[in-house]
Amino acid sequence: MRLYNHLFCNRLFCKNISRFVVSVLLLGAGYSFAQAENPSYQDEWHFRIAPYIWAASIDGDLGHRHVGAHHVKSSFSDIVSNVDLSAMIMGEARKGPYSLLFDFMYIDSSIKHGLPPQVPAKEIKASGKVITGFAGVGYTFWENSQARLDIVGGLRSWHTDVDLTLNGGPFNGRSAGVNKSWVDVKAGLRGYYKFNDQFSMTTWGLVGKGGAKSDWDAALLLNWLITKDFTVAAGYRALSVDYRK
Template sequence: MKSGFVNILACAGILVVADSAAAADVYSPVAPETHQLVIEPGWTFSVAPYFWAAGLSGEVGQFGLPPVDVDASFGDIVDHLDFGAMAIGEARYGRYSIFGDIMYSKISGVAGTPRGILASNVAVSSETFAGLVGAGYSLFESNSGRLDVVAGVRVWSVENDISFSGGILDGLSQSDGATWVDGMAGFRGNYSITPNIYLTAWGLVGAGEADIDWDVAGAIGYRFNDQISAVAGYRALGVDYNNDDGFIFDVVQQGPILGLVVRF
């Protein structure tokens, strides 16, 4: 039961947050890149679904229970995944940009108890939402690269349900969760190697209701044409949150990331 229960709890922490897809440039591993960086007149927009094969490690505490150490691979998480959606978008006007990044996942699982006295089975379901909204400004631009400063707000929401069947606790169910907000700031940059191939990276750090909230990534991208680009890289994200009710979410998620961007 412990292994299954820990894996399920680990799934509650999966999220991936790529910062945003750029319009005329890139700072996220899911955005297109132009070889000659040009500030285009008027508004430009981009949207990008993405996939993050992230594992999770750290400490989780909920339901008034002592904190549990978790160390789940991406495969462990996928085994319990019911639904997941990740997407980012950006609107850019000259040097200014407004971006958003949302992620939602729902996982569930059932584990049998060793003795079956308190309960025969324990069912756990978890819903996790993470969203980042922010704005950026280009500090430096050249024909081959760009550096942006960005700031925004990240909202987290985690809701877990546990229910028992059989045994003394038959029919008992309980919910636990938390919602919190953190301010974020950092930099994003990109560099064109060829007209089609580019490098991109970013780093964000912040705090608020969480003690610390951070996000770093690096990737290589390939631009097929003016509208479509693909990227592949690696990302790590961490958050350390706890409240007076004993809810603890102190985790690090990391793994390869893939994305496809459509610009219009």
């Protein structure tokens, strides 16, 4: 996943928290009710819910009006040690060509980075939480015995509560925060392909805007049907938001 998060803060201390890039391997387990997913239409509702986790690394920029923007890079082990709490879940309800979709993510974490000697602080630290959720509908406009393609539209809400702090040097203890909420309208395509009775692939791409300048979400997942009611999925997801206020 790539999460680009442009957040503008209190002018006294903070110009912006510029860019976070999070590369993610998405792992999930899905529980299905009714029958296992099939590209062909069904006459009854089919429900799926999937808690999931992200194996993440961050590569991006943190910025402060007094120290400029500085590159930050953290490995997966760094992220694990600094995540205080995270919860992620997605789900789908489908009947015939119609589907209802939801996705929820909560991350409470922090990241810090040393600053070069020419700036009046030794370290910059960003900490806080990001909450985002998507609710949408889909309609299958093309399908055959192995594949399906849906058009999807919905709303994604965002809430960010982030603090930026300088440590060490003349600017030790200076901080600023941002607490913002907004909603974006998103639309795109979602596809499904069945390789055989056990393995399948799910992919989607959504773009939009609203409160944010841009907002997009793309993923490619491989699914392993272990039983008719239990599926394991692994893949890659990129989620981006560019919010400027």
